[in-house]
Amino acid sequence: MADLAPTEITALAAILGELDYYQLFHLRYDAKPSDIKRAYHATSRVFHPDSNRHHQPEIRRAIDEISKRISEAYSILRNPRRRTAYDQQITAKAGVRMQLAEAEAAGSRKQTEAREGRTPQGRQYFNLASANLRQGDFDSAVRNLQTAVAFEPDNAFFKEQLAQARKKWDAKRP
């Protein structure tokens, strides 16, 4: 057990609100999942309430705050979807903390956007194309998907759908 000086603990607790999760764990922003796990174990060992029972109540309260933040950081960084949402937040300098449910919601919104489009026009033409595909009208589907891709050129899901529709259209052509 690493025995921490009370001043080290209170110093960290004081700047907790300024550290992002990577800084808390002493990690690079491109850390691999195995690095994150290792850092979580190492940091927890030092700051977990179990390792610091001998301190005064005031110091133990600081330990509680730090260890709760460690669990939060790990819960975000170990989950790829939440980590992506968090990375965007810190890149945009929109705060170093992220609530788990918020990260979860942002992550699932991103997934929905990727599937259904993030622009109204993209969504509109994609929906039209979906209806065309159900009716077997591949000609119209390809046209509508091309328009959808024009509105959202970086939407990988639209592009993949377009490629598939083209293939089916080619196969059906005499």
Added chain:
Amino acid sequence: MPERAIGIDLGTSNSCVAIREGDTTTVLANTYGERTTASVVFFQEGGSISVGNAARAGLIHDPIRTIASAKRLMGRFYGSEEVKKAQAICSYKIAEGDSHGVVIEIGDEQFTVPEISAMILREMKTVAETQIGESISKAVITVPAYFNDNQRQATKDAGRIAGLEVLRILNEPTAAALAYGFGKGLNQKVAVWDLGGGTFDISILEIGDDVFEVLATCGDTFLGGDDFDDRVIDLLADEFLSKHNIRLRNDPFAFEKLKVAAEGAKRALSTEDDVEIRIPDVIAGPDGQPLSIERTLTTGEYAKLVHDLIQRTFVVCDAALAQAGEVARDLDGVILVGGPTRLPLIRDAVSQYFQQELKSDVDPDEVVAIGAAIFATSLVNPTSDDAFLLDVTPLSLRIGVAGGLAESIIERNTPVPIEQTRRFTTFKDYQESVDIRVYQGESRNAQENELLGQFMFSGFEKARRGEVSIDITFEINVDGIVEVKAKDVSTGEQASTRITLSAGLSEGDIESIIQSQRTDRVASTLSQPTQGGRPAHTDEALAPDQALQPVEGAKPKTKSVKSKPTLMGDDLLPESDDLLEREGLEDVKLTPAAIDPTPGGKITAVDEDLTITAPTLDEPDAKELEEELFERPGTDLEGPGDDETKA
């Protein structure tokens, strides 16, 4: 002299106590030489109380005054499915207590469930004190990993009533993993398959360099060895009914005889292929002649009787593996915990499910207490080579929102300790208070979760709807116990509460129980001389006049409780002093209003007062978030582990 602390496995059927001294951890045997003690409490007609193996005789002779399997009732509401099931299989009287809680009626006396458990804990404490010859006041007590906040709190209360400072409420499978892997420098992923008397737990752990990280835990708090026995009881009772047209289940004496026979059959089948069940004089026939049961039960028959119970555990295992993002065959081993795992048919089924050899170097009845003792010692005497535990919360923590829904704040299998804050706003113009309801469970439908507690937060500035912002902070500590704080963002007004089961014991209840010294009526079998093997086990040994005899070699326990009331208070309500000092602290009242008292009534949720928006986001985003919360059922049922599995 290093400080001493014990580990107690408070089981549904049996309890076990262990201590670690130097490099060895020892299970402490009771005066009968038994390494586990029956979790049974017998209230004798004369007023004295016996606990453990001395109380076992009461199961047959006086079943309505003998309490077994009380753990099944810990932290439960009267009228819940769990309590109904217990009523069907227990001969003693389970009644409704204050605020829809559970009490056990013995004659004209009523006992709460934590009081009954405290009597068992006190016996285990005395077993330890007698063995090591000094007084013990600190303990780690284990609970099923899937226990909710109410059940954990009830267990902690029981420890306190028993005169123990509870160092930690530790999850049973985590304790077992610790006993298995401590000090071995392992780097392994293991599953702990734990079938106790009344509960089933599965935990997936990663052990690396003496860090024990729980990846996921799942369970069923109402599936255990008792259910296996129940199948045999059904078989015997049904056969008896068709042969003699007498319902044995309706007679408490006959029923207890069936229970003992069923449990005996389970034990016998752990080593034999078949067992002769003989119950002479099970009941008197219509003309007064004694009727008996004689029957052979084969392993094949038994396997058919319990097949679906075993399969039920594997559904839970599937969920745990998915949450951990692991595949069964990639694990390095499976640890079996609990008496029923001695049954070859269970061992074979588990081995087959996991495609793994079973770790057979741990004793399934003792491994949990051993792990608890290892951990207790590391907490009081920290050294550099300590085992280090990183555990998770087994159930999602939720808050009731508009439309009878419960929104997830902290998902299951999130590491603890953890704290999360959500901002809420008022739903009506000039609203004066908000009603905050906290749940644990995996359903978006509030009613399908366990209500932990409810409190009103008021005193904030009156304003138009949406103009008041309230931050609600949810904390789960290392014991898995929940605390909730509410704060008015504009005024800084704060309210805090330890979430208390509406039907649970209040601080005052616990104090008065300790003051009443009711548990002192427990006649300690340990005051008998231990030389010459088993002590005399007669009614005299349990006579009331001897009931209050102090234990030789150990200080009277209650004295230390009463002499240190502040210490105990600190233990139960950490930070309470600090909170009282804070400005504007609202006295939080917990009301049981949300419980429908009609039999079979469900916990209802009316959360019109509270709506959820996310003021931290800009307007369109907030709307989107709200839509998502209300219109996409099931989104928050996906655990974090799900994604990792897919990834």
